[in-house]
Amino acid sequence: MKKILVLFNPRDRFGDWWDRATSLQRGMFRLVLIGLFFALPFINNPVIDTPETSFESVLFYPLVMFAIMAVGLNVVVGKSGILDLGYVAFFAIGAYTQAVFGIFTDLNFWLVLLLGMGFAMLAGILLGVPALRLRGDYLAIITLGFGEIVRIIAVNTEAIGGAAGLTGIPSPPPILGMEFSVQDLRPYYWLSLTILLLVLWGIVRLSHRKPGRAWEAIREDEDVAAFMGVQTFRYKLWAFVIGGAIGGAAGVIYASQILSIEPKMFELNLSIMILACVVFGGMGNIWGVIFGAVLLGYLPEKLRFLTDYRILIFGILMVVMMNLRPNGLIPRKKREVILEKI
């Protein structure tokens, strides 16, 4: 029975095909897939459409936003094995960067995007340098505290709006004649999807190279990684900084769409939600994590017809799924190449 299951394992089937595929075939596959995702707002399919929220807005938030953040958090939690419970802080820093610089200065949106990522990276360093000397539960508690500190600073700083937050955040300037407006959310979706693709490009590259190996070695056994010459502190800090930059980018784009932000949007809940996407999808597997984020973002919207019972059913679904696939929807287990001994 098990053998038959292995034979029809879609992941292995796809993996075998991918390994044998020519670069032309791979390129075509990528192109079709990316094209499909960019075309999603035009597909008015009642099966995938969300009944009570506009599908375009669901595509932008939560789906792609969750996916970007989950990919960022996955570098920290899934790849390097550092439990971060305050990831929302980086998202908040990005969002506030866009709000403050968008409202009070007339800096170009793209510059603010870089600035938001820069601030988030800086925050990653500020948090990482003292915190990464600790491990496991202790580190998790520090990151939890960090997430709260950032939010509370926002509540108590009147210059950035205090508890009421900031309103009148400008939208990005038009790209290729596409206007970013409240009426049409598709450009936001396309923008965030492009950012997600860029992030994926970078993370996949890093994963297959020296930094990816260093992160995995740290996750597997930090002491041994150090004994084997891995600069553990440096690579843990890099994981924090890269995860932070990605969260910051998501925050900038999110704020540019939402028009007004307040500290309440950046509570622990969101950190937990993104962490759930990572765990649910398959810690350490970038495709699993995206799948998890899309599903966890999509289900609550799809289930809106259940009204009051929506979150209850969502919770039950999560419990059932985690029992069926405790390592996530697409676990990180690598495909092995087994050769017969000659």
Add this chain to the structure above:
Amino acid sequence: MARKVLEVNDLTIKFGGVTALNGVTIHVDEAEIAALIGPNGAGKTTIFNVVTGYYAPSSGNFLLDGKSLVGQRPHAIARQGLSRTFQNIRLFGDMTALENVSTAADGLNKSGLIGSLFGSPRSRRDEFNSRKKAESLLQFIGLEHRAGQLARNLPYGDQRRLEIARALALNPKVLLLDEPAAGFNPQEKSELGQLIRKIREVGHSILLIEHDMSLVMDVSDRVMVLDFGNKIADGKPREIQRDQRVIDAYLGVADHDS
């Protein structure tokens, strides 16, 4: 007289009130296979943990090729040519055999994360070199057919050998082997003996902790004996076997008063 590659001088380390090592002085010569033996709890693995930078010594120093390693971080010590295996196997279980070895080989490359991200010429060269080196080491150790398998799915003996290959990827001047024969049958032990000699032939000195006396006496040029944190003997295998203090340490001392 042979040149000392690794020197440990008057090393003392205390954990609370317990003196784990008490003024131990040992060394490893160039191209030598030295063994470190002693009853359980004598402090053998503690020496490994000190010289690889995991524990800070209470006093004493240790030098690799004449340069002091005291106070350096484990990764820095490893990169200077002092690498080790572990008594209880500690591979990167969810990584393939090849990745396990190339992770260690990466330690000798200077390229950084930004270079890897944008594919700088140096990072590409380093990637290529790490991979080539890992492949040739797997071949050296006889595990080339296991390259694509996850470390945790390898048979026990292969895991032990993979640990050796991983440690060799750092081009160690001295390779520290912590009970490499544990759990081996006689056939595997004799193969391990040959492998240890082969490692010496390609230019690494070896410091071996081992409980299997036939293996120790067979491969070692010199044997040092620890007991309760003190070095009690140092000499050729044949001398050690006849040393009264060593025999006492292993078998216990007869009551002299009666």
